[in-house]
Amino acid sequence: MEIYMQKIGLIRQSLNPKNSSLDLDIDWNIEYVHRNQNEINFDINLRSIENFNLNFKIEGVIVLDLFEIFIQEDVSQIIFHRACNVLMDMISLTRQSSHILSNEDKYPDIGSEHIPKTLYN
Template sequence: MEITVEKIAMIRENHNPKNVNLNLDIDWSVEYTNTDQRNVNYNIVLKSAEYLNLSFKVEGLVRLDIFEEFLQQECSQIVFHHACTMLMDMISLTRQTNYELLKEDTSSAVNLNAAF
C-alpha cells in the first residue's frame, strides 16, 4: 500500500497562543471514495476550537498493490497519525517570531515582530 498527500489546507482564525505546551482536543473524520478500486481517495479533516481555532484538511490517495485488500481502520490510523504530524509542523512554521536586526552604520537594533 502506498499513501500519498495531494493537497493540504489550514484555516486559522486566531493567532498562536502564547502557551508553550499546547494541548489540542482534535475532532477528526476520514472520508474515502472509490473503495472498491486499486486507487482510493481520502479526505481527512482535523478540527480544534478550544485553545486554537483551526481546521486542517488533507486530501490524498491510497494506492493498493494487486490483490491487496483495503483495510479502512488501519489506513485511517496511519492517515490520522500523519495528518496530526503535519498539523503540528504547520503550527510551528506559522508561529509568531521576534527578530532583531542590526544596522550596519550604527549599533542600534531594529526589532521586527513577524508571523509566518
C-alpha cells in the same frame, strides 16, 4: 500500499496561545472515494474543539498493490497519525516570530524605507 498526501491546508486563529505547551482536543473524520480498483481518494479533516481554534485538511490518494485488501479502520489510523504529525509541524512553522532585516547603523546604504525593520509572521 502507498499513501500520498497531495494537498494540505491549515486555517488557524490569528493569535498564538501564550503558554509553551499546546493541548489539542481534535475532532476528525475521513471520507473515502474509490476511483478504481487500485486507487482510493481520501479527505481527512481535523478540527480543534476547545482552546486553539483551527481547521486542517489533507487530500490524498491511496494506491493499492494488486490483490491488496483495503482495511478502512487500519488505514484511517495510519492517515490520522500522519496527519497529526503534519499538523503539529505546521503549527510550529506558522507560530509568531520576528526577523531583523537589517541594522541601519551597520548598513546605512542597504534597505528601503518601505521595508519595516522587523517582519512578523
